[in-house]
Amino acid sequence: MSADFDLISENHIYLREPKKSTYFAVKHMNAKKILIIGLVWPEPASSAAGTRMIQLVDLFLRKGYEVTFASAASKSDFSYDFSSSRVIEQEIKLNDESFNSFLKNLMPEIVLFDRFMVEEQYGWRVQQECPAALRILDTEDLHCLRSARQQSDKKQTEIDLFSDTAKREIASILRCDLSLIISEVEMKILTEAFKIDSSLLYYLPFLENEITEETIKKWIPIEERADFVFIGNFLHEPNWNTVQVLKTKIWPALRKKLPGVNMNIYGAYPSQKVLQLENKNERFFIRGRAADAQQTISKHRILLAPIQFGAGVKGKFIDAMQAGTPSVTTSIGAEAMKGALDWNGFIEDDLEVFIEKAVVLYEDKTSWLSAQHNGVRIINERYAAMKFADDFISLVKKINLSVHRQHNFIGQILNHHTVQSTKYMSLWIEEKNRK
Structure with a gap:
């Protein structure tokens, strides 16, 4: 295969195949x-x-x-x-x-x-x-x-x-x-x-990546968003448990307070037991894998995640903040994520109060925008790669x-x-x- 030297960096020499734009490393210098x-x-x-x-x-x-x-x-x-x-x-x-x-x-x-x-x-x-x-x-x-x-x-x-x-x-x-x-x-x-x-x-x-003003301008406004969303890989047990809590303890009461609103569940590798939770009459939908998590979350008004156990830092909230989507979760869900900053929504372990907070955040634009702003601060002050x-x-x-x-x-x-x-x-x- 013939190739020309086309790109030299501090540590690598790259060759490019003729008539192609793909580079491949041929020598790693130091x-x-x-x-x-x-x-x-x-x-x-x-x-x-x-x-x-x-x-x-x-x-x-x-x-x-x-x-x-x-x-x-x-x-x-x-x-x-x-x-x-x-x-x-x-x-x-x-x-x-x-x-x-x-x-x-x-x-x-x-x-x-x-x-x-x-x-x-x-x-x-x-x-x-x-x-x-x-x-x-x-x-x-x-x-x-x-x-x-x-x-x-x-x-x-x-x-x-x-x-x-x-x-x-x-x-x-x-x-x-x-x-x-x-x-x-x-x-x-x-x-x-x-x-x-x-x-x-x-x-x-x-x-x-930091959330810039240009990014914020591109976010979908609250008026053009609808419904609640949850997202999580179903090979991960805490996500399956959270969906069960949503189905049995949160949604029955929440849908009565907000008739006409849907609960949308996304996630990779849903098993048959997950898929069987869907009930169109109750507006509880299992949507399956999301091709792009942030884009999917950005279309919805609020991320709901009543997480009962787990560890680490939850990527779903990072995606929600990057998409300008407020959330309601538990203390375990938000653990270690916000530091001394305000959460981008509400943190509530009492499930009855959790439901009330979800309604407030869904209906009150002022609270919603404030929560969205909090998410920007959390990303930029606590997770910026730089x-x-x-x-x-x-x-x-x-x-x-x-x-x-x-x-x-x-x-x-x-x-x-x-x-x-x-x-x-x-x-x-x-x-x-x-x-």
Whole structure:
């Protein structure tokens, strides 16, 4: 294939095929390599986790890193298309020494694990083949916290954080050099309840574009919006539970107060039990996957999300604020999102009051516009990418691994071969698969 030098950047030389506009990297000049190992191939149109991962990928690309994204999962029709970016894709296998060979050839300076389950599977192999690589864990949210809250809600008991899931997740955090935490509440839980040294944790929320005056001018006005909306990936248990609450506890009373208004439920991967909740006579509609979450939310007047359990930061509210759509949610739903600012709507745990607030926000334009303005402040003051990106990359570049790891002696213990049960389980499976 013939090609011409057409674009040179600080760290890369790109070639362009004749008569085409697609560039492809042929040489990486002094660019550091980062390997991101995904639990799944990202689906930003399906979940906040997918959006978060693409934000991290884009951040490292912008900072001149050579990014390789690898996953053992199968791609879906909704997996993010990296073909138009400089990301190198790599399919990998579970419990297979081919991953070790892949690591030896790549030799990344940084390895980022997408959730603790991925670190359990591949972390020991990374330690073995690339001991000098900085190991970063992106927690997405604290799975042990979400699980504990779910069990508490189900059994109506006190929250017990110290579960087997917590032991696995905290061990993963301790084995890594740095863990990215998306919620300030979870930072506090990790340092106070689990006694994790703060040097191992880094608060990195969603990295959003600021909302400008030009953006605001393009928003659909309240008069041209209608109905309530909820959106959430149905593979995520808190979303399924929230829809059940809407169907059985919120909507029966709310639709009587606002006759003629619809409740629209959007979300990827709705199961049959979700689809069966639709009732046209009650104006309760299951709409399925939204091609564009923000565009879909922008057509509706209010996002309703009576979330009963969960963790992390909820992407649905980020999308709502970016679309200029106020919301009514619970304290769990809004947890860690607004800081000292006012919410873009109402936060209410009493479901009867929740319904009343939804009516007020739907009918009162002054309250609605005030809530919309609050959302702009939350995005611009707490999630603007420019407030976090440079500081994070600077930290990554200046970490002295030998000193950093010496400080984390518990992590050294957990990385010692005598306590790596996941390593030996993987090797046993690998050997079994050969037979």
